[in-house]
Amino acid sequence: MGETKPPDEGHPRSELSRRLRHAMTEKDLSQSTLAARAGISKAAVNNALNPKKGAPTPHTLGMLAKALGVTGESLHTLRSLRDRADTRTRQHSPQLHGYLDAAARAVRQHPFPGMLPGATPPLADVYVGQRLRELPSGAATSAAAEMLLWGMGNCVVESDPGGGKSTLLRTSAAKAISHLLEGRTKSVPLLVSAADLAGRSLLPEAISASVSAELSEVGLLETLPAELIRTEPYPGARWLLLVDGLDEITDPASRRRVLSKLTASADKGPFRFIVATRQLPDEEFGALDRTVVRYELQPFASRDLRQLAARWFSGLGVPDPEHAAAAFHAALARAHLDDLAHNPLMATMLCQLYAAAPGQALPTGRTEIYQRFLDLLHERQHTAGNSGIRTQTRQALERHGARALALAESMLDHLPALISHLAVERHRGGDRPTMNVLMSQPAAGCPEGIPRTVWADFLTDSLRRSGLLSLRRGELTFLHQTLLEYCAACHTEARAQLLRTIFDKGWGRPWPWTRRIWTPPGGSLRSLWRDHDDSSYLGFLLDLEAENGPDVARNLCRLATHGGLEGAAFIAEQARMGTLISEQTLQAARSTLTSLARDPRANNVHRSVAVKTLVQWGDRRALSAAAAVIADPDVDEIPGRAQALIMVSVGDADALAALAQDPTAPAFARAGAAAALSVANDRRAGATLASVIRDPVNNEAAREFAAHMLDRHRSKRSSRKKTNRARKPPRE
Template identity: 40%
Template structure:
């Protein structure tokens, strides 16, 4: 992850607490969260516990992110809690800077959220950047909480949080400090992987411009660029799961600073409110303040703005919110005239609200806490509190110049905040300063430090600090550095300076407007847009300078556009007049003209409709701008709209996309000229093929008579994309156009159209019988761009026309390696077989020789060669069988080919097939599994010699057991008269392996052969055979229905030469077949002391299962027999207990007391007695507890069981 993020993996560093010096770059200002009251923000997180799975962590994050996205980033002085962003937010339009600020259509916000590219959103001071990012945060979080969809998961991070940290660490830190709804710390590893399959992290980078040092800003941008470069590496998405996309919000930075991001970044400008938006904003803010009739008061408010020339200033989102709050606090008071006065009134209102005795946490009560020390401490605290506004101004100035100390440390360094002497502890004074700052209303607490509620509030306070004692000369020095100065800060300095200093600065500003060129005018225009108090002369000079620049055709279009856009931000009605003159003069064109008309449209200029019409009809203008004008004419319902759209659709100078859009809009108007518009687009060679194709499709839909000519042009035009040409040709074929044959002839030879379409064209020509068809087919069959199968097909069609070149081509294709014919046809090996089949179908006399060559070609795969073997067998040629016979005997061929050849000969009923198959079975060079298949095929062969061959194979010692087993099984399934004798000979032959003998005997048994029982008896009594073979023979002997089989079983059951296991197996077999002699034989086995205990026990259980009354007596005898091992004795006693035998408990009692038995058996007997609640158990347990012959574990078990019994029955002695 560190490699991905371009970091060295430094551990995350926490923001510095108050009272400690922070290293440069580690303090970042989070989004403002000013809350009415104390202003403190407490963030609780609980770490150290086990982390839940990633899904739970992601759900918690999304819920907390959705909550914080509703917080408004602007300072507020509401009489209750601050408003939700949803309550007062009005969306702004976005302009794409690549299009020079022309407003985008609806959906720009969605493109930023879900697009593929990194985006940079530009806006001036208070322009709504943070609100936009919070809106994106809310949209993305809500979508993932409401569903499991893929796509972006947004996460908001201040740019400064990235300094000195990897991306995952910065995100984890920002989330922990900013999302107050989290109850636990989310680890960095959450952000090191994709949030969920198919999703990715959308990193919303805020406050980049608030990093004052350009070098530090560049480092942040380079980190971002390194991650993007890594993600563009080939195979990255297959190799690594996480993916990141970035949206950066910033004020306009010095020119060229963002070029480090590259050219693939999309740039957007967040535009000011429209005039109609300002009333909606006021309505929402007045509703949040709880005013009566907020809608009516909003209308009055907007009217006052227009009268006081503040309408333009109110289009800045932050300024609009401040003006609304000032009006809500004092509805009858006049509104301030410049931005500095607005902030001054708001600061006064904020101070009054915080020091209102009716509000909780009044800062005036803070000095009383020092009374426990002395009066001097109280006086020092009161003095500091009195000077707090100046101290905050000092803090703002220090922060703006890059002081890295915490807010408390900076304020403490000022003489007015010097700590009182002993005995006041330093920690107490530090806490006092921190509380005073939090209660000031200017600052919020977050990320371990105090921050100004908004960047512009910091700039205002910093300007107020330097202008408090500044003379005019100092202001002039600041203005002399205007090229590198921040217009927002400079504007506050001008507004907060003394009237004398302002008056001295105006000539300097006027000279800048006259001599500073376009750049100087743009700087002054930005001051005016922000609401800085400039004199009328300066504004006139700026207006003239920008107008001259906009008219200057020698300047680049983007500079002229910037001049027009700057004009739109100037205050007062003179702007409309200037823009009107510029448009009417004809000096503007392109984007500057659009920007001017767009502003006049916003201002409601009475002649803007004519301007839009002239723009839409002008061939000199860009077609997308003409379409923009036409769309606005549609909003006005202009009756000339159809003529405008028709002219744009027919304009040969317009772009194809704009012409197509105009034609579609014209179709929506149901204009009769729509076919003409589509026809003009479809036949224009300068229009892109996609638009020509789309127009042709529309013409086909409309059924226009000119469709064939249009389609013919499209199909013939090699500049058109192949799919469009193919579609046009197919449409012409369906229309039966007379020119289609010649067209198909040319298209079939056109290499750009691909083999499938060319083959289709040749097929259509074949159906029409064109005289040049053979030449076309020959060209296609020889074309190396075609794959082998397609070339064979073309050669086949050529041969069927009677052209001799067809057979020659088929021979060449059959005998030549495809890779030598076409470098890209390495997978066309099966085309050779296809060519050979085609020759055979054509009756070519050399077809069999060619197929034999294909079979013998060692360079071909076995699969392809087997296919050729099958082809050879299918030939109606007497030589095919001889060729197959030779292939089957060729030991140099792959075994699968030999087997395939033998199988094919067998299918031909050739008399040589039996010998061939037998040869393959005995050939050890053939794999075993393949020989087993050959055996099966041999069994199916209709030849009288097959049974004898199978017998020989079954008894052949050199043959593997699988093949011999298959031979026996196959022999058993045959019905020839000789089969039983063959099976008997195999089963009776002691030199044959026992498994084969066993299978032969079983086969005889299934045939009810009278010799089968004796064979099975011989197998059972043969001690040289394995136990499994003898047991299987015994089982098959029991299944025999012949009378002598049971007699042999009785003999085996009583044979003293057999072990007890085989004797029991024999008698059990008799019992399973309900033999009357089985019971007596079982009793005899149960009483046989030489038999194994398990066999005696099994015999007894068999008797019991049959209901024989002698079974329990025999079981008692077995339990009492000391020669039997203790395990079987216990099992016998346990079985008796289950049978409820009256002697069973006595037997278990005896076993428990028998010191000759193992401890485990005795303990088991006790457990069984306990299970049946034997009354002698307590006495028995006491006896065993003192028995030294028991092992310790058994005695401990006995003692525990005795203790449990005593606990349950108090009457028992302890």
């Protein structure tokens, strides 16, 4: 058989090989040395350099480029040549190919706010995976990104503010594109904002408009047509809709409309969806099919946090990143930020603050982290020299005269206040164009003698350089919802007005702005939830107003003591988010929750919510409070008397096992603890349930319940094994 003919000169495969060889020559590297530096085999290097061979995988090309020092536009050219040369992507239409090329560039960017100028590591360089927990059972799963990509069903991912939802979706999109080009999957990702789907447009049209506008800034030259989205991307493939920010839609009816659209499209079209959101009322998910799985994205574990810090410090050029990460971890402990730093957004901001001033003490809470971070951004924006905004403003506007320049300088002085005004407008649901909002303010009105377009460009550039906003579809938007909330809370007049409204409420009445922790099937706790979750915004308000006097602290303590479940749950949530709460108030809230959980006269639903709140708070009294609920024979109306202890399954498994095996404990408490081990997928669950069944001291009802849970446990184990085999990715 004759030798395979190499592609023609100028063919993408030949050009890719030529460029790689040229880079090797410039670095004076042999194939063996390049293979060692790239961490791949010699055969992989030889194949990549041989134009007769198939195109290297994106992973192989990435390792080669890193070893050769190829970055920027040159790296983009290599990737484009690889994609065009890969025979596995020939079935893609030109429009789809153009979309994938632009999307791959877009998802490499980090979605978190305020990346310091000139020091923005690619997302892949600093990303650390998180874990998912299935709701409402509490069962832990495998690594989030892989599980979501290889799973076949639709799902919703929930987390606290800054919990890593956007990063997870971007990473999932990047991996899906890579797997698609390698022939390992037939899912084509479409990353869209939920707000873009909330209108009355048909879903394909809404997706087309959103994706095309979003990617135009990264080189998409041709609109991804709605007609292509209506059908399979190519034979045997389907679209993977990655929908971010459902909670950022302020109207509950609009949120439900988005979910209804997605559900109907997944039923009838070639779609699968993953929706990311903060926690929302359970009833809002009623539009979803029962097969849709809900997950909670878990905070970083300690080892993940240290790994993230080392990656960020490496990307920011900090000497000896591993040593710096260890010192950073110690600094977190000294500042009592250990728990708060497990939130991905908090960790990202803290890493940058530490890198900028390693010798400086870290902030003391969430609000101070934002204050210090925004101060750092402001300092970088107003740096001296030609790159500073003051110098560039003079260069851009001095031709319009001294008065115009003086007004521009004044606008820059008022920029933080103007951003706060814009944030208040957006937080209240206003959708006026940004330039109209700002130019209506005296400090940002267009001066005489300057064309409105020139002034608008100046305002736009100033806002973008603040590190807080970016241009999206021709409109300036805040880079993260919590940035919007913090800036809105900084608006002194709006803050004072809202807090007067809050603290004028009687503590005995329901608090409509308090988050619902859990709603049982068939039950409702609407009084614990308002239409739009403002707990994060309220946390900033409370911290900022507390600086002006003791009134906030006194009122919060009253709320923890006399506000019942709603008040204590609100205090617990604020503490988890990093709002500064006095120890006296924290102890009062814990006592209120514990007393409520143990009170047999209290509403059974509220008792279970109190237990769950203690669990989420990590309070040591959660287990004993849950046992009190389980031991009460009047708790039958809660689905399964083990409900309270099942919720504890996210906590101490050893304590659960000890309770289940304690012969002095109430029978239902033992059965519930064993059931909780099953829900947590603990290896001791089966044997523990069996021991409860065998113990003649336990009453018949408890033994029957344990037998029922043992059957479910065995069935679940069998099903999980089958699912894991089905989800196992194909070999390359």
